[in-house]
Amino acid sequence: MPLDPLDPLVHRASRPNPVVSIEQAQALLFEHYGLQGQLHSLGSQQDLNFRVESTRGCWVLKFCHDDAVLQALAAQHAAMLHLARQGVPVPQALIAPDGRDTIAVQLGQQHLQMRVLSYLEGRPLTRLKHLGYESIARIGRLCGEVDRALFDFRHPGLARTLQWDPRHAHKLLDHLLPALEDVRQRGRVVEMTFQAQRRLAAVSADLPMQAVHLDITDDNSVWQRDNDLRWQLAGLIDFGDLVHTWRVADLAATCAALLHHAHGDPFAVLPAVVAYQQVTALSEAELRALWPLVVLRAAVLVSSSARQLSVTPDNTYIRANVEHEWEIFDIATAEPFELMEAAIFSSVGRSIPEFSKDGILPLFVGVTDSTVxxxxxxxxxxxxxxxxxxxxxxxxxxxxxxxxxxxxxxxxxxxxxxxxxxxxxxxxxxxxxxxxxxxxxxxxxxxxxxxxxxxxxxxxxxxxxxxxxxxxxxxxxxxxxxxxxxxxxxxxxxxxxxxxxxxxxxxxxxxxxxxxxxxxxxxxxxxxxxxxxxGMHCDAPPPPDAEHLLQRREASFARSQKHYYQAPPQIERGWRNHLIDMHGQAYLDMLNNVAVLGHGHPRMAQVAARQWSLLNTNSRFHYAAIAEFSERLLALAPEGFDRVFLVNSGTEANDLAIRLAWAASGGRDMLSMLEAYHGWSVATDAISTSIADNPQALSTRPDWVHPVMAANSYRGTFRGADSTAGYVRSVDETLHQLDAQGRQVAGFICEPVYGNAGGIALPDGYLQQVYERVRARGGLCIADEVQVGYGRLGEYFWGFEQQGVVPDIITMAKGMGNGHPLGAVITRREIAEALEAEGYFFSSAGGSPVSCRIGLAVLDVMAEEGLWENARVVGAHFKARLQALVDHHPLVGAVHGSGFYLGLELVRDRDSLEPATQETALLCERLRELGIFMQPTGDHLNILKIKPPMVTTRQSVDFFVDCVARVLDEMSC
The missing domain is CATH 2.70.70.10 (Glucose Permease (Domain IIA))
Structure with a gap:
């Protein structure tokens, strides 16, 4: 039976928006409120809204049709006042000079109601392409807070017939569905609403009722970013759907709106349900009704917009929303009702009746646990x-x-x-x-x-x-x-x-x-x-609780030893350039420059196990592996290098290099580069000045350490191709000061490629000039190749080759052992023997048979699998793809490095180079959600330091860059 067109439900759902020009609105605003200012149109489905910018502040001017709405408007104003008293940030109605908060106006044949509300500064989140867990949960919590606050709110204006009230959905859809011209779409809506109504009917009599906002969405909440660029709630607006109905309908409306941000996964809105439940407990009937109500809301959304467009085809606000309303419907109906109900119950910790085992016969006769x-x-x-x-x-x-x-x-x-x-x-x-x-x-x-x-x-x-x-x-x-x-x-x-x-x-x-x-x-x-x-035990033990394990770690493991991410997944397996958690989820590893061969390489396991089964002792014993490995390392070094020290780490290698410089030069004073990191021992920490690693670095240097200006040609004091002279002057000034004090320079240490800043190449000729000046004073030049060397740069095996220099001492570690603790110092005989005057050098595990065999195996595999060539070829593709981001994303300031040591620097302004520190942190968090491990570097923590295993493939590179582009696109909204 067709609906009566005068039925309030149908009438309201079919009305065009009021028509009021800006000039008319300005005149009415001044006449009744004494306000003057600029007006800007705001979107609305069935009303007409303007933002007013006046000398008395910002306001919202609203017009709606006068269809016996005075009581409803009074209820809205009373509800806003009620919520404000309970601390919920909401607008308030402006009282006109004559004492009214709502004014009837006649414009031609239009009978309208006019009012002015305070304007809440902020922006809605509707057009954001991604809402994180925190924002989704916060909207759900807001819904719970509003429902809790309105629990005891009463007003005659709440008793009205409203198209968004799900109690009328079936009746309304009968009227709206013909507006869906696509037969297939209409059929889907009919089928899904039938299922939703059937499930709802089973619990509707048990659903509690109260006053609800019924439109607490990403579009009707306003937000502002805090200092960390995280969205914080600023207020709730648009009380036009305030009504007395089922309480859970409020949460259903919220969940439906959030599906637009779910990336196709309805489970993405469950944090809103959990957050709501923490504030306002849902009954079992409400939990069962929630998803059917979400589906009904989605069906009304698409049907109502189709109907409204048939009435007002020029309504750009509605037309802009149609696509994402269909997206909401598609996601709401993507999973079975039974699954969504089970997910809702599970998310809030509510059980469902256990599966009854009574009377079940075994499928196999005579089979027991001992059989299988x-x-x-x-x-x-x-x-x-x-x-x-x-x-x-x-x-x-x-x-x-x-x-x-x-x-x-x-x-x-x-x-x-x-x-x-x-x-x-x-x-x-x-x-x-x-x-x-x-x-x-x-x-x-x-x-x-x-x-x-x-x-x-x-x-x-x-x-x-x-x-x-x-x-x-x-x-x-x-x-x-x-x-x-x-x-x-x-x-x-x-x-x-x-x-x-x-x-x-x-x-x-x-x-x-x-x-x-x-x-x-x-x-x-x-x-x-x-x-x-x-008839058998066949259940797997549950995976360990990663959060509980993290608590155990924090209760026993020193806090200064940090972990990645606030809630890290538990990683217990790796393979090639991926890490795998206990649920079998793979993460692309873009961090691990230690595992050059990749994770889980079989050669490493075989070589270590074989040598362990034979012998592992210290380097004072005589065995073949230490000679073989030392010879292999010297074959990689420049001509003239003929002595090797084996240690356990890059820190020990750099610490030993400092001691060698002291012994060979007779001096103590070391020059190091600002913003660099060289290790954690007393000596290497002294020469490290990265405030990202040590916030006190610049104020705690001993007097034998003399930092020189960071030779960063991208964001340093001197920039571009002609920056060399300026940075060399910084070294000259330091050396002249030492000369004037009669102090003997011991040496100069730096990474030949500026690793801690994301792999920035030093200015052309910089090391040639600095090395010359240091050596002229009897000092030694140390190349810290711990991060950037050993083939990782692709074009060069050693970083110093890029500068066309040969150092006096080379330090290395990281990838030498593919994760096994192994480091080395390579130098010349006269430098090595200078240390003997101070006593013997010894490292208990450095150069052990196991370490040497692993080191040899790493070099063998690198050669056999062409990993240096892979770093060159795939690394060049990698850099080209990253470079293309510069043209499309303003946040990307520059791409540094080469091979598999790359840096993507993010800036807020390419002229001022203001670091995009917070954006970089958010980018790394989002990449983890997408299955990629990445962390920031640099003193401003605004650079992605990209240093994956050298087995990384072109496929993985493309996946990484595509994800970075996706997140940058999300962040641009």
């Missing part, structure tokens, strides 16, 4: 090595191998499988097994565990649908046709080699065999373990 051997396919499984989990059907083959020995084997339910890990993708890997696979002797008989009806699905499964659950089976010979009714204990068929078993509590669902970690809790409620049915 479980196969560990988890992230830490000993079955996995050398990347074999990347092979097709590896799980099936491992299962078959175990079954060949024991007769029976099974996988584990709820296990996060390493073989399901996917790399170089923002999409979470579906690693959690929602089934069990049993390898049983062919012909093993199966019996029906309960009475039910057989179904056959397109995925080749057989389903036994019972009263309380469905049993999904793959890999069996079933002689019965679809529709057959079986009694409990009846023959079901025979195993055909390998049987997949899955339970599902909802007969309408066809659940996946695997799901992502974020969906695991919800799906496991719907697809419980089949352990009881199988």
């Amino acid at each position: 051997c479980q196969v560990d396919l988890s992230v830490l499984s000993e079955h996995f090595a050398d990347g074999n989990w990347e092979q097709a059907d590896v799980d099936e083959r491992l299962l078959a191998d175990v079954a060949a020995d024991s007769g029976w084997a099974c996988t584990r339910y709820g296990e996060y499988r390493l073989s399901r890990t996917r790399i170089d993708t923002c999409v979470a890997s579906a690693t959690c097994a929602l089934h069990v696979q049993v390898k049983a002797p062919p012909g093993t008989a199966l019996q029906a565990p309960w009475a039910g009806t057989l179904r056959r699905l397109a995925d080749a499964s057989v389903v036994l649908e019972g009263a309380f659950a469905s049993l999904h089976l793959w890999g069996m010979n079933c002689p019965f046709p679809a529709g057959a009714v079986l009694a409990a204990g009846a023959s079901l068929g025979e195993v055909d080699g390998s049987l997949l078993v899955q339970l599902c509590r909802s007969p309408e669902l066809s659940p996946p065999l695997f799901c992502t970690p974020a969906r695991a809790a919800a799906w496991q409620r719907l697809c419980p373990s089949p352990a009881t049915l199988l």
Whole structure:
């Protein structure tokens, strides 16, 4: 039966916006409020709004149709006053000189109501392409705070018929749906609203009611950035939908709006539900009603906009929202209602009734735990090595191998499988097994565990649908046709080699065999373990609680030893240029310049194990490996270098280099470059002046350390191609001061490529001139190659080659041992022997047989796998792709470095070079969410120091740059 066009619900949903020119609005504003100023149009679906900029501040001028709305407007004003008294930031109505807060005006045939509200400074978040967890949760919390504050609010104006009130959704949609001209779209809306209404009807009588805002969204909340560029709530606006209805409808409206920022994943809005629940507890009926109400809200959104555009086709505000309203509908209906309900219950810690095991017969007769051997396919499984989990059907083959020995084997339910890990993708890997696979002797008989009806699905499964659950089976010979009714204990068929078993509590669902970690809790409620049915223990132990483990770390591990990220994932496995957490999620490693060969390299494990099984001792013993490794290192060094010291780290290497300079020169005074980092020992910390690593660095230098100006030709005092002379003058000034004091220069240490600033090349000729001046005074020149050397630069094996110089001492570490503690100092004989006057040098583990064999293996693998060439070729592609970002993203100021030592410097202004410190931190956080580990560097922490394993592929490079571009695009909104 068609609706009466005079029905208030239909009438309101079909009205055009008021028509008031800026001139008319200005005249009315002055006439009734005495306000003058500039007016700027603001969007609205059915009203007309202007921002007023006057000498008395900013205001919002609002016009709406006079359709018996006076009581509703009075309710809005009263509610805003009520909320303000409880600390919720909301606008307030301006009282006109005649004492009214709402004024009736007649413009032609239009009967309008006019009012002025205070303007809340800030901006909505609607057009942001990404809302983080914190912002989504804050909007949910705001909704809970408003509902809690309005719990006892009463007003006659709340009793009205409103199109957004979900109690009228079915009636309204009957009227609006014809406006959807696309038959396919209309059919989808009809189907999904039917399902939503059916589920809602089961709980609607139990839903509590109260006054609600009904439009607490990213568009109707205003925000401001704090000093860290994080969004902070500034206020809530637009009370036009204030009504007395189901309380949970308020949260549903909020969740629906947030789906626009969910990147296709409805689970992304669950933080809003959790935050709401923490403020205002939801009943079980409300939890069940929430997602049906979200779907209904989405259906009304798309239908209402279609209807409104048919009435006012020139309404740009509505037209601009249509696309993202359909996005909201698509995401709201992307997952089954049952799954979203389970996810909501799980997110707030509410249980659902346990799956009843009473009366269930075993699927196999006579099978026990002792019969079946479980196969560990988890992230830490000993079955996995050398990347074999990347092979097709590896799980099936491992299962078959175990079954060949024991007769029976099974996988584990709820296990996060390493073989399901996917790399170089923002999409979470579906690693959690929602089934069990049993390898049983062919012909093993199966019996029906309960009475039910057989179904056959397109995925080749057989389903036994019972009263309380469905049993999904793959890999069996079933002689019965679809529709057959079986009694409990009846023959079901025979195993055909390998049987997949899955339970599902909802007969309408066809659940996946695997799901992502974020969906695991919800799906496991719907697809419980089949352990009881199988008659065997087949549940995987839950992965460790990463947060609890972090608490243990912080309770015992010294706090000055920091960790990446506030809530880091627990990383227990690595392979090549990726790290893997305990849920099987892979992270692209763009940080680890230590693991030059990549993580988990089999040669490292083989060489270390072999040498450990033979001997590991200190370098005072006589064995072949130390001579072989020393010879290999000298072969890499320039001519004239003939002595090697082996130590454990870059810090020890640089510390030893300082001692060598002291011994060989007879002096103590060292020159080092500002903003550099060389290590953590007393001596290397003394020459390190990076305030990012030590905020007290510049004020705590001992008198033997003389920092010279950082030779940064991008943002330093002297810039560009002609900056060399200016930076050399800084060195001259320091040397002249030492000359005047009669002090002997011991040496000069710096990275030949400015590593701590992101791989910036030193100005041309800089080291040539500085080395000449230092040597003229009897000092030694130390090249700190710990970070930038050993082939990482691609074009050069050593950083000093870029400057066309040869140092006196070369220090190295990091990638020498691919993660094993190994460092070295290479120098000339006369320098090395100068140390003997001060006593012998000894490092207990430096140069041990294991360390030397690992060092040799690293050099072998680098040569065999062409990693230096890979750094050159893929590194050049990497830099070119990063350089292209400069043309498209204003935040990108410059790209530094070469090979696999690159720096992406972010600035707020390319002229002033104001560092984009906060933006860089946010970028790194967002990259982690997308599956990439990246951290900032430099004294301003505004540079991405990109130094991945040297096995990094072109595919990984493209993934990284695409993600950086995506985040920069998100941040530009």
